[in-house]
Amino acid sequence: MPPPPRLLLISHAYAALENRKKLQALAAHFDLVCVTSTIEQRTILGRPSSDFDNDSDADTRNYQLIRLTRRGSSDTTFRYAGLASVMRSRRFDVILVENEPWAVICWQTRFWKSLLQRHALFGEFTWENVERPGWKGLVLACIYRAMTMTTDFIIAGNQAAAKLVQRRGARSNNVLVAPQLGVDLTNHQPASSAERRELRKAQGLPENAFIIGYCGRLTEEKGIRELIAACDELQTVHLALLGSGKLESWLKEQSQTRCWLHLLPPRPHFEIPSFLRCLNVFVLGSKPVHTMQLCWEEQFGHVLIEAMACGVTTIGSNSGAIPEVIGHDEAIFPHGEAKSLAECIRRVMNDFTLAQSQLERTRKLYTHDAVAAQWASFIQQQLARAT
Missing domain, CATH: 3.40.50.2000 (Glycogen Phosphorylase B;)
Structure with missing residues (x-):
């Protein structure tokens, strides 16, 4: 040989x-x-x-x-x-x-x-x-x-x-x-109901709430403002944001009037799965930016496959590579549209087959x-x- x-x-x-x-x-x-x-x-x-x-x-x-x-x-x-x-x-x-x-x-x-x-x-x-x-x-x-x-x-x-x-x-x-x-499937895997409650308790999150999450850069182009607005419209959900960036001060102000908004500090790679496994839905709502100063669209969104590997229903905007990574049309919404994001979250809230399909896609491709x-x-x- x-x-x-x-x-x-x-x-x-x-x-x-x-x-x-x-x-x-x-x-x-x-x-x-x-x-x-x-x-x-x-x-x-x-x-x-x-x-x-x-x-x-x-x-x-x-x-x-x-x-x-x-x-x-x-x-x-x-x-x-x-x-x-x-x-x-x-x-x-x-x-x-x-x-x-x-x-x-x-x-x-x-x-x-x-x-x-x-x-x-x-x-x-x-x-x-x-x-x-x-x-x-x-x-x-x-x-x-x-x-x-x-x-x-x-x-x-x-x-x-x-x-x-x-x-x-x-x-x-x-x-x-x-x-x-x-993605490493040994530390990215679905959590049982009991495991999810323990993980939430350890991170100061409500144990029995429906929690939507995001982790990464807290910047305008990541669609953070639209995510807040969508959760405002949904009313019955909690939102957990993990990371740092230019919108931190604004988010702290928003959290003063929104008891459902939870801000968590950034953490190294090996601690990310414990956050993702807390969630019911993960959202990456990136928006394209085309200026001389910044010209960018989502190039992959590695956290998408991390969330899917954790068995979390994962949705994203139609910006950049997000649709091809997620691979499910029903999990995609128009970027920059808070109402469309809220509708997409409603659509997937009780769709447990989507999370399973995304998990299998990750095991096969990612x-x-x-x-x-x-x-x-x-x-x-x-x-x-x-x-």
């Missing part, structure tokens, strides 16, 4: 301990080396960074993890010090970098690959699913064209991202639509093993075509 292909994966995403569970699954298909960021000593969401990244998984890794220092201020402008040394260390069959096409790390990787790993296939993973307006759009169009001309294959995190790179020259048989990350298998099959096809 031939040895597995040698894959070098470069991404700051795997500095998060929870995300490295995907690497474990991917290493079943490849001789895997992953480059990610060094452990940082700082505060993230009010918590020490060690809550999000540590080496407690070191003894169980079936792959090599190399940590390099980031040089740069943001996730798209940084480069890795020492990346060339990694490229020189051994021969790789495939080099794959995860970031947006204009990110400095993508072009740094591409440069060293062209000098030190000419024989290897080069791939990128991208989430970007919108065309930028004005001069930014013109500049990015050129960058995208250069990217597709110098990339052997692309994994797109959503359908719109796939169409975008194909408009800029990528061939359809060199593009896969697949999530970046899956586990770490399922995502890794999609990636592996596609990459191996690309290798076969190249030989």
Whole structure:
């Protein structure tokens, strides 16, 4: 039996301990080396960074993890010090970098690959699913064209991202639509009625109420205002919001006159399932934003598959990739419309079959093993075509 292909994966995403569970699954298909960021000593969401990244998984890794220092201020402008040394260390069959096409790390990787790993296939993973307006759009169009001309294959995190790179020259048989990350079913699973009551009690939530929830960034584009308005209309529900962001002060004001509104502080990945398992319905009501300052639509919404894996009825707006992730038309409402959101919640409040169907969808498509298998099959096809 031939040895597995040698894959070098470069991404700051795997500095998060929870995300490295995907690497474990991917290493079943490849001789895997992953480059990610060094452990940082700082505060993230009010918590020490060690809550999000540590080496407690070191003894169980079936792959090599190399940590390099980031040089740069943001996730798209940084480069890795020492990346060339990694490229020189051994021969790789495939080099794959995860970031947006204009990110400095993508072009740094591409440069060293062209000098030190000419024989290897080069791939990128991208989430970007919108065309930028004005001069930014013109500049990015050129960058995208250069990217597709110098990339052997692309994994797109959503359908719109796939169409975008194909408009800029990528061939359809060199593009896969697949999530970046899956979900761990060992800690994301449905709660029994008794478990749900205990979880709610531990988090200061009413034990017997019908609770709608959201967790993530508390910002305008996440549809938080519409969610509050929809719950105002429903009247008989409670709403639990977990996270932080620009709307925190406004939400604290709203909670003064709404006894049903519960605000919970942010927490690391491993504590999110205990929140999700408290809920009856999870809502992601994202709205698109198209300005020169911010041009964004929901690129996947990983929390959707986390909620579905916990057996929670999950609904979302029609923005970005949300409908394709959820996969059920009855769970989708028009973004920015509070009345439509309220109607959607009413529609699903007693629909227990929807939650079960979403759970099965997650088990089939969105586990770490399922995502890794999609990636592996596609990459191996690309290798076969190249030989």
